[in-house]
Amino acid sequence: MTATPSHAPLAHRLADQDVRFVVGTIWNPNGLLLAKTVPVQRADSFAETGLGASPTWHGFAIDHGGIAFTDTISAVGDLRLRIDPQAIRVLDAGLAWAPATFHTQDGGPVDECARTALLRVEAALAEAGLSARVGHELEFQLAAADGSPLPSTGWAPYSLAGVLQHEDFVRELYAAADQAGLKIDQVHPEYAVRQFEFSLEPQSPVAAADALVLARLIVQRVARRTGHTVSFSPKPQAADAGNGAHQHFSLTRDGEPLFSGGDGIRGLTADGASAIGRVVELIGDLQAVLAGSVLSTIRMAPGTWAGAHAAWGLENREVAVRLVAATPSNPRGANVEVKIIDPSTSAYIASAAVLAAMLDGISTSTPLPPEADRDPGSLTEAEREAAGIAVLTTDQRAALDRLDASTAVRGLLGDRLVDAIVAGRRYEADHYGDLDPEDLAERFRFAWGF
Missing domain, CATH: 3.30.590.10 (Glutamine synthetase/guanido kinase, catalytic domain)
Known part of the structure:
Protein backbone atom coordinates (compact mmCIF):
# COMPACT_ATOMS: atom_id res chain seq x y z
CA MET A 1 0.00 0.00 0.00
CA THR A 2 1.28 3.47 -0.86
CA ALA A 3 1.56 5.77 2.16
CA THR A 4 -0.76 8.76 2.21
CA PRO A 5 1.23 12.01 1.73
CA SER A 6 1.78 14.09 4.90
CA HIS A 7 -0.02 17.06 3.30
CA ALA A 8 -3.14 15.00 2.65
CA PRO A 9 -6.29 15.68 4.70
CA LEU A 10 -6.12 14.34 8.26
CA ALA A 11 -9.06 12.02 7.60
CA HIS A 12 -7.22 10.36 4.70
CA ARG A 13 -4.03 9.92 6.71
CA LEU A 14 -5.92 8.35 9.62
CA ALA A 15 -8.03 6.12 7.38
CA ASP A 16 -4.79 4.86 5.85
CA GLN A 17 -3.95 3.58 9.35
CA ASP A 18 -7.33 1.84 9.69
CA VAL A 19 -8.72 4.46 12.07
CA ARG A 20 -12.50 4.42 12.24
CA PHE A 21 -13.18 7.16 14.80
CA VAL A 22 -11.39 9.96 16.62
CA VAL A 23 -11.83 10.92 20.26
CA GLY A 24 -10.86 14.39 21.47
CA THR A 25 -10.47 15.09 25.18
CA ILE A 26 -10.35 18.06 27.51
CA TRP A 27 -9.39 18.05 31.20
CA ASN A 28 -11.71 20.34 33.11
CA PRO A 29 -10.96 22.35 36.30
CA ASN A 30 -12.53 19.63 38.46
CA GLY A 31 -10.10 17.04 37.11
CA LEU A 32 -12.58 15.28 34.82
CA LEU A 33 -11.53 14.05 31.39
CA LEU A 34 -14.40 14.81 29.01
CA ALA A 35 -14.62 13.76 25.38
CA LYS A 36 -16.33 13.99 22.01
CA THR A 37 -15.91 11.62 19.09
CA VAL A 38 -16.32 11.85 15.33
CA PRO A 39 -16.10 9.28 12.54
CA VAL A 40 -12.76 9.45 10.82
CA GLN A 41 -14.33 11.22 7.83
CA ARG A 42 -14.96 14.27 10.04
CA ALA A 43 -11.48 14.47 11.57
CA ASP A 44 -10.53 17.59 9.62
CA SER A 45 -13.70 19.38 10.73
CA PHE A 46 -12.93 18.47 14.36
CA ALA A 47 -9.49 20.06 13.98
CA GLU A 48 -10.40 23.14 11.92
CA THR A 49 -13.85 24.39 12.93
CA GLY A 50 -14.39 22.25 15.99
CA LEU A 51 -17.47 20.84 17.68
CA GLY A 52 -19.92 22.77 19.82
CA ALA A 53 -19.65 22.48 23.60
CA SER A 54 -21.44 24.35 26.37
CA PRO A 55 -19.47 26.51 28.82
CA THR A 56 -20.83 24.14 31.49
CA TRP A 57 -18.14 21.66 30.46
CA HIS A 58 -15.81 23.68 32.69
CA GLY A 59 -18.19 23.22 35.62
CA PHE A 60 -19.12 19.54 35.42
CA ALA A 61 -18.53 18.14 38.90
CA ILE A 62 -17.10 14.88 40.18
CA ASP A 63 -20.49 13.47 41.19
CA HIS A 64 -21.14 13.11 37.44
CA GLY A 65 -24.33 15.13 37.56
CA GLY A 66 -23.76 18.48 39.20
CA ILE A 67 -22.53 21.70 37.62
CA ALA A 68 -20.55 24.40 39.40
CA PHE A 69 -21.70 27.70 37.90
CA THR A 70 -19.83 31.02 37.80
CA ASP A 71 -20.55 34.31 36.10
CA THR A 72 -19.17 32.87 32.87
CA ILE A 73 -20.05 29.17 33.28
CA SER A 74 -23.76 28.87 32.56
CA ALA A 75 -26.26 27.30 30.20
CA VAL A 76 -26.05 30.37 27.96
CA GLY A 77 -23.57 30.48 25.09
CA ASP A 78 -21.53 27.98 23.14
CA LEU A 79 -17.85 27.21 22.58
CA ARG A 80 -15.90 25.22 20.02
CA LEU A 81 -13.81 22.18 20.86
CA ARG A 82 -10.89 21.70 18.46
CA ILE A 83 -8.42 18.81 18.46
CA ASP A 84 -4.72 19.41 17.91
CA PRO A 85 -3.84 17.47 14.73
CA GLN A 86 -0.12 17.63 15.55
CA ALA A 87 -0.68 15.69 18.77
CA ILE A 88 -2.94 12.94 17.45
CA ARG A 89 -2.06 9.33 18.31
CA VAL A 90 -3.35 6.13 16.77
CA LEU A 91 -4.32 3.38 19.19
CA ASP A 92 -5.70 -0.04 18.37
CA ALA A 93 -9.22 -1.15 17.44
CA GLY A 94 -9.60 1.65 14.91
CA LEU A 95 -9.29 4.43 17.50
CA ALA A 96 -7.29 7.65 17.33
CA TRP A 97 -6.99 10.15 20.17
CA ALA A 98 -6.06 13.83 20.29
CA PRO A 99 -6.05 16.52 22.97
CA ALA A 100 -8.55 19.30 22.42
CA THR A 101 -8.63 23.00 23.25
CA PHE A 102 -11.60 25.30 23.79
CA HIS A 103 -12.11 28.30 21.52
CA THR A 104 -14.78 30.97 21.30
CA GLN A 105 -17.07 30.94 18.28
CA ASP A 106 -14.82 33.47 16.54
CA GLY A 107 -11.65 31.50 17.33
CA GLY A 108 -10.43 33.33 20.41
CA PRO A 109 -9.03 31.76 23.60
CA VAL A 110 -11.21 30.61 26.52
CA ASP A 111 -9.83 31.56 29.92
CA GLU A 112 -11.25 28.53 31.74
CA CYS A 113 -9.59 26.09 29.31
CA ALA A 114 -6.86 24.14 31.11
CA ARG A 115 -4.78 23.39 28.01
CA THR A 116 -4.97 27.04 26.93
CA ALA A 117 -3.62 28.10 30.33
CA LEU A 118 -0.56 25.88 29.93
CA LEU A 119 -0.01 26.97 26.31
Whole structure:
Protein backbone atom coordinates (compact mmCIF):
# COMPACT_ATOMS: atom_id res chain seq x y z
CA MET A 1 0.00 0.00 0.00
CA THR A 2 1.28 3.47 -0.86
CA ALA A 3 1.56 5.77 2.16
CA THR A 4 -0.76 8.76 2.21
CA PRO A 5 1.23 12.01 1.73
CA SER A 6 1.78 14.09 4.90
CA HIS A 7 -0.02 17.06 3.30
CA ALA A 8 -3.14 15.00 2.65
CA PRO A 9 -6.29 15.68 4.70
CA LEU A 10 -6.12 14.34 8.26
CA ALA A 11 -9.06 12.02 7.60
CA HIS A 12 -7.22 10.36 4.70
CA ARG A 13 -4.03 9.92 6.71
CA LEU A 14 -5.92 8.35 9.62
CA ALA A 15 -8.03 6.12 7.38
CA ASP A 16 -4.79 4.86 5.85
CA GLN A 17 -3.95 3.58 9.35
CA ASP A 18 -7.33 1.84 9.69
CA VAL A 19 -8.72 4.46 12.07
CA ARG A 20 -12.50 4.42 12.24
CA PHE A 21 -13.18 7.16 14.80
CA VAL A 22 -11.39 9.96 16.62
CA VAL A 23 -11.83 10.92 20.26
CA GLY A 24 -10.86 14.39 21.47
CA THR A 25 -10.47 15.09 25.18
CA ILE A 26 -10.35 18.06 27.51
CA TRP A 27 -9.39 18.05 31.20
CA ASN A 28 -11.71 20.34 33.11
CA PRO A 29 -10.96 22.35 36.30
CA ASN A 30 -12.53 19.63 38.46
CA GLY A 31 -10.10 17.04 37.11
CA LEU A 32 -12.58 15.28 34.82
CA LEU A 33 -11.53 14.05 31.39
CA LEU A 34 -14.40 14.81 29.01
CA ALA A 35 -14.62 13.76 25.38
CA LYS A 36 -16.33 13.99 22.01
CA THR A 37 -15.91 11.62 19.09
CA VAL A 38 -16.32 11.85 15.33
CA PRO A 39 -16.10 9.28 12.54
CA VAL A 40 -12.76 9.45 10.82
CA GLN A 41 -14.33 11.22 7.83
CA ARG A 42 -14.96 14.27 10.04
CA ALA A 43 -11.48 14.47 11.57
CA ASP A 44 -10.53 17.59 9.62
CA SER A 45 -13.70 19.38 10.73
CA PHE A 46 -12.93 18.47 14.36
CA ALA A 47 -9.49 20.06 13.98
CA GLU A 48 -10.40 23.14 11.92
CA THR A 49 -13.85 24.39 12.93
CA GLY A 50 -14.39 22.25 15.99
CA LEU A 51 -17.47 20.84 17.68
CA GLY A 52 -19.92 22.77 19.82
CA ALA A 53 -19.65 22.48 23.60
CA SER A 54 -21.44 24.35 26.37
CA PRO A 55 -19.47 26.51 28.82
CA THR A 56 -20.83 24.14 31.49
CA TRP A 57 -18.14 21.66 30.46
CA HIS A 58 -15.81 23.68 32.69
CA GLY A 59 -18.19 23.22 35.62
CA PHE A 60 -19.12 19.54 35.42
CA ALA A 61 -18.53 18.14 38.90
CA ILE A 62 -17.10 14.88 40.18
CA ASP A 63 -20.49 13.47 41.19
CA HIS A 64 -21.14 13.11 37.44
CA GLY A 65 -24.33 15.13 37.56
CA GLY A 66 -23.76 18.48 39.20
CA ILE A 67 -22.53 21.70 37.62
CA ALA A 68 -20.55 24.40 39.40
CA PHE A 69 -21.70 27.70 37.90
CA THR A 70 -19.83 31.02 37.80
CA ASP A 71 -20.55 34.31 36.10
CA THR A 72 -19.17 32.87 32.87
CA ILE A 73 -20.05 29.17 33.28
CA SER A 74 -23.76 28.87 32.56
CA ALA A 75 -26.26 27.30 30.20
CA VAL A 76 -26.05 30.37 27.96
CA GLY A 77 -23.57 30.48 25.09
CA ASP A 78 -21.53 27.98 23.14
CA LEU A 79 -17.85 27.21 22.58
CA ARG A 80 -15.90 25.22 20.02
CA LEU A 81 -13.81 22.18 20.86
CA ARG A 82 -10.89 21.70 18.46
CA ILE A 83 -8.42 18.81 18.46
CA ASP A 84 -4.72 19.41 17.91
CA PRO A 85 -3.84 17.47 14.73
CA GLN A 86 -0.12 17.63 15.55
CA ALA A 87 -0.68 15.69 18.77
CA ILE A 88 -2.94 12.94 17.45
CA ARG A 89 -2.06 9.33 18.31
CA VAL A 90 -3.35 6.13 16.77
CA LEU A 91 -4.32 3.38 19.19
CA ASP A 92 -5.70 -0.04 18.37
CA ALA A 93 -9.22 -1.15 17.44
CA GLY A 94 -9.60 1.65 14.91
CA LEU A 95 -9.29 4.43 17.50
CA ALA A 96 -7.29 7.65 17.33
CA TRP A 97 -6.99 10.15 20.17
CA ALA A 98 -6.06 13.83 20.29
CA PRO A 99 -6.05 16.52 22.97
CA ALA A 100 -8.55 19.30 22.42
CA THR A 101 -8.63 23.00 23.25
CA PHE A 102 -11.60 25.30 23.79
CA HIS A 103 -12.11 28.30 21.52
CA THR A 104 -14.78 30.97 21.30
CA GLN A 105 -17.07 30.94 18.28
CA ASP A 106 -14.82 33.47 16.54
CA GLY A 107 -11.65 31.50 17.33
CA GLY A 108 -10.43 33.33 20.41
CA PRO A 109 -9.03 31.76 23.60
CA VAL A 110 -11.21 30.61 26.52
CA ASP A 111 -9.83 31.56 29.92
CA GLU A 112 -11.25 28.53 31.74
CA CYS A 113 -9.59 26.09 29.31
CA ALA A 114 -6.86 24.14 31.11
CA ARG A 115 -4.78 23.39 28.01
CA THR A 116 -4.97 27.04 26.93
CA ALA A 117 -3.62 28.10 30.33
CA LEU A 118 -0.56 25.88 29.93
CA LEU A 119 -0.01 26.97 26.31
CA ARG A 120 0.01 30.56 27.54
CA VAL A 121 2.55 29.84 30.30
CA GLU A 122 4.80 27.88 27.95
CA ALA A 123 4.79 30.86 25.58
CA ALA A 124 5.61 33.24 28.45
CA LEU A 125 8.59 31.09 29.41
CA ALA A 126 9.85 31.16 25.84
CA GLU A 127 9.46 34.94 25.71
CA ALA A 128 11.63 35.15 28.84
CA GLY A 129 14.29 33.00 27.19
CA LEU A 130 13.47 29.94 29.28
CA SER A 131 12.67 26.36 28.34
CA ALA A 132 10.92 23.86 30.59
CA ARG A 133 10.54 20.12 30.61
CA VAL A 134 8.02 18.24 32.74
CA GLY A 135 8.11 14.59 33.75
CA HIS A 136 4.89 13.09 35.07
CA GLU A 137 4.44 10.30 37.58
CA LEU A 138 1.03 8.78 38.17
CA GLU A 139 -0.19 6.40 40.84
CA PHE A 140 -3.36 4.36 40.46
CA GLN A 141 -5.02 1.38 42.09
CA LEU A 142 -6.34 -1.69 40.31
CA ALA A 143 -9.71 -3.07 41.35
CA ALA A 144 -11.89 -5.93 40.14
CA ALA A 145 -14.01 -5.41 37.02
CA ASP A 146 -17.07 -4.72 39.18
CA GLY A 147 -15.17 -2.09 41.21
CA SER A 148 -14.70 -4.22 44.32
CA PRO A 149 -11.27 -4.31 46.02
CA LEU A 150 -8.85 -7.02 44.91
CA PRO A 151 -7.55 -9.38 47.62
CA SER A 152 -4.34 -8.41 49.39
CA THR A 153 -2.99 -11.98 49.45
CA GLY A 154 0.61 -12.10 48.30
CA TRP A 155 0.87 -8.35 47.81
CA ALA A 156 3.75 -6.37 49.27
CA PRO A 157 4.88 -2.81 48.48
CA TYR A 158 7.30 -2.61 45.52
CA SER A 159 7.42 -6.41 45.35
CA LEU A 160 8.19 -8.77 42.49
CA ALA A 161 5.01 -10.59 43.49
CA GLY A 162 3.02 -7.52 42.54
CA VAL A 163 4.50 -7.58 39.04
CA LEU A 164 3.99 -11.30 38.56
CA GLN A 165 0.43 -11.31 39.87
CA HIS A 166 -0.46 -8.67 37.28
CA GLU A 167 1.99 -9.63 34.57
CA ASP A 168 -0.76 -9.61 31.93
CA PHE A 169 -1.70 -6.03 32.81
CA VAL A 170 1.92 -4.81 32.81
CA ARG A 171 2.72 -6.57 29.53
CA GLU A 172 -0.33 -5.15 27.76
CA LEU A 173 0.33 -1.69 29.20
CA TYR A 174 3.81 -1.57 27.65
CA ALA A 175 2.53 -2.97 24.35
CA ALA A 176 -0.33 -0.47 24.09
CA ALA A 177 2.00 2.40 25.00
CA ASP A 178 4.48 1.37 22.32
CA GLN A 179 1.77 1.21 19.70
CA ALA A 180 0.57 4.72 20.58
CA GLY A 181 4.08 6.19 20.74
CA LEU A 182 3.85 6.82 24.50
CA LYS A 183 7.27 6.78 26.19
CA ILE A 184 6.99 5.08 29.59
CA ASP A 185 10.17 5.16 31.68
CA GLN A 186 9.07 2.61 34.27
CA VAL A 187 6.12 0.86 35.93
CA HIS A 188 6.28 -0.62 39.43
CA PRO A 189 4.03 -1.80 42.27
CA GLU A 190 3.53 0.89 44.89
CA TYR A 191 2.87 1.03 48.62
CA ALA A 192 -0.90 0.43 48.84
CA VAL A 193 -2.55 -2.87 47.94
CA ARG A 194 -2.75 -3.32 44.14
CA GLN A 195 -1.35 0.17 43.61
CA PHE A 196 0.97 0.88 40.69
CA GLU A 197 2.96 3.87 39.53
CA PHE A 198 4.34 4.78 36.14
CA SER A 199 6.74 7.49 35.04
CA LEU A 200 6.68 9.19 31.64
CA GLU A 201 9.58 10.57 29.65
CA PRO A 202 10.03 14.32 30.29
CA GLN A 203 8.80 16.61 27.52
CA SER A 204 7.89 20.24 26.97
CA PRO A 205 5.00 21.22 29.28
CA VAL A 206 2.00 20.92 26.93
CA ALA A 207 3.32 17.80 25.22
CA ALA A 208 3.96 16.22 28.64
CA ALA A 209 0.42 16.91 29.87
CA ASP A 210 -0.98 15.60 26.58
CA ALA A 211 1.03 12.42 27.10
CA LEU A 212 -0.41 12.01 30.59
CA VAL A 213 -3.95 12.14 29.20
CA LEU A 214 -3.00 9.48 26.67
CA ALA A 215 -1.43 7.41 29.45
CA ARG A 216 -4.59 7.53 31.55
CA LEU A 217 -6.62 6.49 28.53
CA ILE A 218 -4.30 3.57 27.84
CA VAL A 219 -4.23 2.45 31.48
CA GLN A 220 -8.01 2.36 31.61
CA ARG A 221 -8.36 0.47 28.31
CA VAL A 222 -5.75 -2.10 29.33
CA ALA A 223 -7.38 -2.51 32.74
CA ARG A 224 -10.70 -3.23 31.06
CA ARG A 225 -9.13 -5.75 28.69
CA THR A 226 -7.43 -7.62 31.54
CA GLY A 227 -10.53 -7.87 33.71
CA HIS A 228 -9.90 -4.90 36.00
CA THR A 229 -11.00 -1.37 36.62
CA VAL A 230 -8.75 1.42 37.85
CA SER A 231 -9.00 4.22 40.40
CA PHE A 232 -7.25 7.57 40.00
CA SER A 233 -8.76 8.87 43.24
CA PRO A 234 -6.41 10.63 45.69
CA LYS A 235 -7.78 8.23 48.30
CA PRO A 236 -9.24 5.02 46.82
CA GLN A 237 -9.36 3.47 50.30
CA ALA A 238 -9.58 5.69 53.37
CA ALA A 239 -7.12 3.59 55.38
CA ASP A 240 -4.54 3.04 52.62
CA ALA A 241 -1.89 5.25 51.07
CA GLY A 242 -3.33 7.63 48.51
CA ASN A 243 -2.54 8.22 44.85
CA GLY A 244 -0.25 11.05 43.87
CA ALA A 245 0.43 12.60 40.46
CA HIS A 246 3.83 14.14 41.07
CA GLN A 247 5.36 16.41 38.47
CA HIS A 248 9.09 16.95 37.92
CA PHE A 249 10.16 20.30 36.47
CA SER A 250 13.45 21.34 34.92
CA LEU A 251 14.30 24.79 33.55
CA THR A 252 17.06 25.90 31.22
CA ARG A 253 18.20 29.20 29.75
CA ASP A 254 20.19 28.97 26.51
CA GLY A 255 20.62 25.28 27.20
CA GLU A 256 22.09 25.82 30.67
CA PRO A 257 20.21 24.29 33.63
CA LEU A 258 18.90 26.49 36.43
CA PHE A 259 18.70 23.80 39.11
CA SER A 260 22.36 22.73 38.92
CA GLY A 261 25.77 24.12 38.06
CA GLY A 262 25.32 27.29 40.11
CA ASP A 263 27.19 28.61 43.11
CA GLY A 264 24.20 28.58 45.45
CA ILE A 265 23.09 25.99 47.97
CA ARG A 266 22.88 22.48 46.46
CA GLY A 267 24.34 23.87 43.24
CA LEU A 268 21.34 26.05 42.45
CA THR A 269 21.74 29.06 40.20
CA ALA A 270 20.27 32.37 41.40
CA ASP A 271 17.32 31.98 39.02
CA GLY A 272 16.81 28.37 40.06
CA ALA A 273 16.74 29.36 43.72
CA SER A 274 14.21 32.11 43.01
CA ALA A 275 12.00 29.71 41.04
CA ILE A 276 11.91 27.28 43.96
CA GLY A 277 11.50 30.06 46.47
CA ARG A 278 8.36 31.40 44.80
CA VAL A 279 6.75 27.95 44.58
CA VAL A 280 7.41 27.37 48.29
CA GLU A 281 6.15 30.87 49.12
CA LEU A 282 2.89 30.26 47.25
CA ILE A 283 2.37 26.56 47.99
CA GLY A 284 -0.35 27.24 50.57
CA ASP A 285 -2.21 29.49 48.10
CA LEU A 286 -1.73 26.87 45.38
CA GLN A 287 -2.83 23.88 47.44
CA ALA A 288 -6.43 23.99 46.18
CA VAL A 289 -5.14 24.27 42.60
CA LEU A 290 -2.75 21.32 42.84
CA ALA A 291 -4.71 19.09 45.22
CA GLY A 292 -8.11 20.67 45.76
CA SER A 293 -10.67 17.88 45.66
CA VAL A 294 -12.81 16.76 48.56
CA LEU A 295 -10.49 13.74 48.93
CA SER A 296 -7.21 15.59 48.43
CA THR A 297 -6.97 16.98 51.93
CA ILE A 298 -7.54 13.51 53.38
CA ARG A 299 -4.40 12.40 51.53
CA MET A 300 -2.50 15.49 52.73
CA ALA A 301 -1.12 14.09 55.96
CA PRO A 302 2.43 14.20 57.36
CA GLY A 303 4.21 10.86 57.37
CA THR A 304 2.65 9.68 54.09
CA TRP A 305 5.14 11.12 51.55
CA ALA A 306 2.41 13.41 50.26
CA GLY A 307 4.58 16.51 50.70
CA ALA A 308 2.40 17.93 53.44
CA HIS A 309 4.96 20.51 54.62
CA ALA A 310 5.37 23.91 52.94
CA ALA A 311 9.12 23.68 52.44
CA TRP A 312 11.82 22.43 50.08
CA GLY A 313 14.68 20.01 50.54
CA LEU A 314 17.15 17.80 48.71
CA GLU A 315 15.61 14.34 48.23
CA ASN A 316 13.15 15.09 51.05
CA ARG A 317 9.87 13.26 50.40
CA GLU A 318 8.02 14.92 53.27
CA VAL A 319 8.17 18.44 51.84
CA ALA A 320 5.99 19.85 49.09
CA VAL A 321 8.98 20.76 46.87
CA ARG A 322 11.67 18.12 46.55
CA LEU A 323 14.96 18.93 44.81
CA VAL A 324 16.36 15.99 42.83
CA ALA A 325 20.10 16.49 42.35
CA ALA A 326 22.13 16.16 39.16
CA THR A 327 24.34 13.11 39.68
CA PRO A 328 25.95 10.43 37.48
CA SER A 329 22.89 8.30 38.25
CA ASN A 330 20.55 11.05 37.06
CA PRO A 331 21.62 11.76 33.48
CA ARG A 332 18.63 14.00 32.82
CA GLY A 333 19.91 16.51 35.35
CA ALA A 334 18.54 18.25 38.39
CA ASN A 335 14.82 18.81 38.66
CA VAL A 336 12.19 19.93 41.12
CA GLU A 337 9.40 17.54 42.09
CA VAL A 338 6.15 19.06 43.35
CA LYS A 339 4.75 16.29 45.50
CA ILE A 340 1.34 17.56 46.55
CA ILE A 341 -0.20 17.26 43.06
CA ASP A 342 -2.71 14.42 42.87
CA PRO A 343 -4.74 12.74 40.08
CA SER A 344 -7.93 14.68 40.86
CA THR A 345 -6.27 17.73 39.33
CA SER A 346 -5.93 18.64 35.65
CA ALA A 347 -2.25 18.20 34.84
CA TYR A 348 -2.47 21.17 32.46
CA ILE A 349 -3.60 23.45 35.29
CA ALA A 350 -1.08 22.06 37.79
CA SER A 351 1.83 22.52 35.37
CA ALA A 352 0.63 26.00 34.43
CA ALA A 353 0.42 27.03 38.08
CA VAL A 354 3.86 25.73 39.07
CA LEU A 355 5.65 27.05 35.98
CA ALA A 356 3.94 30.45 36.22
CA ALA A 357 5.05 30.65 39.85
CA MET A 358 8.60 29.73 38.88
CA LEU A 359 8.68 32.38 36.16
CA ASP A 360 7.30 34.95 38.59
CA GLY A 361 9.96 34.01 41.14
CA ILE A 362 12.72 34.48 38.58
CA SER A 363 11.25 37.81 37.46
CA THR A 364 11.07 39.13 41.02
CA SER A 365 14.23 37.45 42.40
CA THR A 366 12.24 35.75 45.17
CA PRO A 367 14.57 34.66 47.99
CA LEU A 368 14.96 30.97 48.72
CA PRO A 369 13.90 29.98 52.26
CA PRO A 370 16.16 27.76 54.37
CA GLU A 371 16.31 24.12 53.32
CA ALA A 372 14.43 21.43 55.26
CA ASP A 373 17.27 18.95 55.60
CA ARG A 374 15.27 16.44 57.63
CA ASP A 375 11.68 15.26 57.94
CA PRO A 376 9.72 18.24 59.30
CA GLY A 377 7.44 15.73 61.02
CA SER A 378 10.31 14.85 63.32
CA LEU A 379 10.45 18.45 64.57
CA THR A 380 8.37 19.91 67.36
CA GLU A 381 5.77 22.49 66.44
CA ALA A 382 8.01 25.18 67.90
CA GLU A 383 10.99 23.96 65.84
CA ARG A 384 8.91 23.98 62.64
CA GLU A 385 7.68 27.48 63.42
CA ALA A 386 11.24 28.68 64.02
CA ALA A 387 12.27 27.13 60.68
CA GLY A 388 9.34 28.80 58.90
CA ILE A 389 7.80 25.46 57.90
CA ALA A 390 4.00 25.30 57.85
CA VAL A 391 1.92 22.15 57.65
CA LEU A 392 -0.51 22.29 54.73
CA THR A 393 -4.15 22.27 55.73
CA THR A 394 -6.37 19.20 55.85
CA ASP A 395 -9.46 21.45 55.64
CA GLN A 396 -10.67 21.71 52.04
CA ARG A 397 -12.75 24.81 52.71
CA ALA A 398 -9.78 26.58 54.27
CA ALA A 399 -7.60 25.75 51.25
CA LEU A 400 -10.31 27.09 48.93
CA ASP A 401 -10.72 30.30 50.91
CA ARG A 402 -6.98 30.88 50.72
CA LEU A 403 -6.94 30.32 46.96
CA ASP A 404 -9.99 32.51 46.41
CA ALA A 405 -8.32 35.39 48.27
CA SER A 406 -4.91 34.98 46.60
CA THR A 407 -4.22 37.93 44.33
CA ALA A 408 -0.89 36.28 43.47
CA VAL A 409 -2.43 33.11 42.06
CA ARG A 410 -5.16 35.09 40.32
CA GLY A 411 -2.40 37.08 38.66
CA LEU A 412 -0.70 33.88 37.52
CA LEU A 413 -3.73 31.95 36.25
CA GLY A 414 -6.40 34.60 35.66
CA ASP A 415 -9.61 35.30 37.55
CA ARG A 416 -11.88 33.18 35.39
CA LEU A 417 -9.83 30.00 35.73
CA VAL A 418 -9.41 30.50 39.48
CA ASP A 419 -13.14 31.17 39.82
CA ALA A 420 -13.89 27.93 37.95
CA ILE A 421 -11.57 25.93 40.23
CA VAL A 422 -13.01 27.48 43.39
CA ALA A 423 -16.62 26.99 42.26
CA GLY A 424 -16.10 23.33 41.39
CA ARG A 425 -14.31 22.45 44.59
CA ARG A 426 -16.78 24.42 46.72
CA TYR A 427 -19.56 22.42 45.09
CA GLU A 428 -17.79 19.31 46.37
CA ALA A 429 -17.33 20.76 49.85
CA ASP A 430 -20.93 21.95 50.10
CA HIS A 431 -22.47 18.69 48.91
CA TYR A 432 -20.07 16.08 50.29
CA GLY A 433 -17.66 17.75 52.70
CA ASP A 434 -19.47 16.46 55.78
CA LEU A 435 -19.13 12.78 54.84
CA ASP A 436 -16.59 10.73 56.76
CA PRO A 437 -13.44 9.58 54.94
CA GLU A 438 -14.71 6.03 54.38
CA ASP A 439 -17.91 7.24 52.74
CA LEU A 440 -16.02 9.79 50.65
CA ALA A 441 -13.55 7.17 49.43
CA GLU A 442 -16.41 4.84 48.49
CA ARG A 443 -18.46 7.57 46.80
CA PHE A 444 -15.67 8.95 44.61
CA ARG A 445 -13.36 5.98 44.09
CA PHE A 446 -13.93 6.04 40.33
CA ALA A 447 -14.90 9.69 39.88
CA TRP A 448 -11.74 10.43 37.86
CA GLY A 449 -11.67 7.18 35.90
CA PHE A 450 -14.25 4.55 35.14
